[in-house]
Amino acid sequence: MYALTLGDMTWDGYWYTNNYALPQYIVEMNKINAMVFNTMGNHDNDPKFYEDWGAEDKFRDVLGPTYYSFNIGKVHYIVLDNIEYINAGDARNYNTKIVADQIEWLKKDLATITDKDTPIVIAMHAHLHTNPILNTSGAETTGYRISNAQDFVNTLNGFNTVHVLTGHTHINYNVETAATPHIMEHNTAAICATWWWTGNAGYAGNHICKDGAPGGYGIWAIDGRDLKWGYKSIGEHADYQFRAYDLNQVHLTKDKYAPILSLQVI
Template sequence: MTKTDANGFYWLNSEKRNELAFVILPAGYDVPTVKAMPQFWQPCTLDANTVEQLDFQLLRADNDSHTMLVATDMHLANRNSPKDYVQFADGFVKELTSAYNSAAPGKVYCLNLGDFSWDGYWYDNKWALPECKQSVEDFNFQMWSVMGNHDNDPYVASDFGAEGPYRQHMGPVYYAMNIGRIHYIMLDNTEYLNTGGSQGTVGSRNYNRRFDDRQLAWLKEELTHVDKSTPIVVGCHCPLYSYSGSGGVSVALQTQADIDKILSCFAGFSNVTFLTGHTHVNRNIQSPTYANVYEQNIAAVCGTWWWTQQYGNNNVCTDGSPAGYKIFTVDGTDLKWQYKATGLPIEKQFITYDMNEVKEYWATDATALKAFAAGNDLRNRDKDYSTVGENAVYINVWAYEPGWTVSVTENGTPLAVKQVWSKKDPLHSISYDIPRGAANNGTLTFPSTSCMHMFEVTASSASSTLEISVTDRFGNVSTESMTRPKALTTDVTK
């Protein structure tokens, strides 16, 4: 790492290990954009013993106020029906180009949190990082990226070596940039092992979830150049934390020591937000040991790996969240955010289930009965809601986090709302688990996961109308007048 002089000239003595160099974007500046890719890095073309000149163009930009679109887990691989890249183009890409392509330069950016591609299909399906880049080249705004575990070369059984195509096509695997008054840091926290991989042979694609020591050393040096009062936004693929049991928090990296190594780097910074993907679910978790760190684990653009369009004519994740992304609105050092389900109005932040109807579906639907009878991954799934009482209503609040309120009234009378932990979402079950299980002898690749943002009320009758209101931490309100009985369908707009 080095700094330029007052005239912008620099000298860097480097072993050229990464075969590239990049500029850390200073506040108040931008870089040119080519087909949605920010031009902040240059490849090294000469050996380490030979001096070469790499120039970077900086453009003045008024971006203290900007919108950051945060998306993750596209998993483009030339597979599924309809093809994943077709679903991607017709949904996510169409929505973002329509909404944001006319924005002034420096006002809209996108963060891609990894698994842009799917390593297991790079060679068989002839779809890897170059094809993924082509799928977003119509964006008029920049897409800054980090790599996920599936963005590694599956023929290479080493972390650094497997990152080679990513560095060639996407740029550095860790870097930083100042956009407006926010300091963004993009990191790599997958250590790709890929046991058994060799030229012509796809390995097991296994990996560890941690930040390597070389990267941490770079991060510590990089942060010495950042004022402690600056808000920090860190993008990486794998989450730091997960939920365990009824609201407990557990470590999602390899060990607590790995948590300590990364989060101790931010000592003295008061406002540190980690944005992560990988899980294909929505989770928002305050670090239990580092008060200055808050993690937003964001659901996937691809939902359930692009499967539910085939079975449910929708795109939903394993926790029932519709596939989508987060919109961060930045004004100086102030950040606000909302989850945006692709294809739905931003005002829709939850879905409701009449559990009388759900239990009836579980007991009588022919496809469900066939799936449950098959056993295997659906063993005992006929009992998913056996303990749910009469006239219960479930409310899946997709991006729920501390500071939100969920309120329900029945005929003007408030109902007690309780959070329900470790229940599976009915929408995902009927959009994937049940039809896939019925067709595949009960075997599922991506079964429903426990939903950690489900709420329950109990009505006084089976036919009353409920008024439901959800208010987020910034005062945005989402409402539904729920007429009951309410049929269980795969229509996410209902």
């Protein structure tokens, strides 16, 4: 069994105020009996730096490179850093972008794979596609979230099976498009759910994500080149999917149940 994180293992706002940064994360992860491969998220940057490379130094010191690849069985895995940290005026802001050096490295990495039927699994923090919506005709539509997404997608031409695993949104959705039928994105909700809301009093212990999904994680079962996946809610059986309520029996008030939007952090 292996574990693959999708970024934001820490929250940069707590690195110095609460003394919880990547070294403390390592202490927690050492409690599980699995090899862990880590992906860098926007909140895993050091907020004392005002440019991308320096802000990543602590990640490299504690966890290793911010982008890399490896093989397990018949699957090729790639981990990318698609956060370009800016932190202008201590705002902790960033661009969602795979910088040019990484794109060139990715091309060289993929060039080593001669069998184009090899399954490719790519992990990165920010989502490749926006959350799909229905247009006025009832058709599902989506767009790219990463500023240079087309450069990234072009590197994957010729491969038949590519799964892109992303996080960041704290919701669950999958994306397949007619333009790139060989690529499927799995945007997976968070094990921390919406801690900045539901961690407060008044939520009746509901550990839920922004789309209402219970906090949880993805489970992948891989047999050779056969990949199967699903979402596992914390503390529930694997076939647990959602809760339903009879709204005739529910009384909701804004003051008691509406989240405080100013607390939202992504």
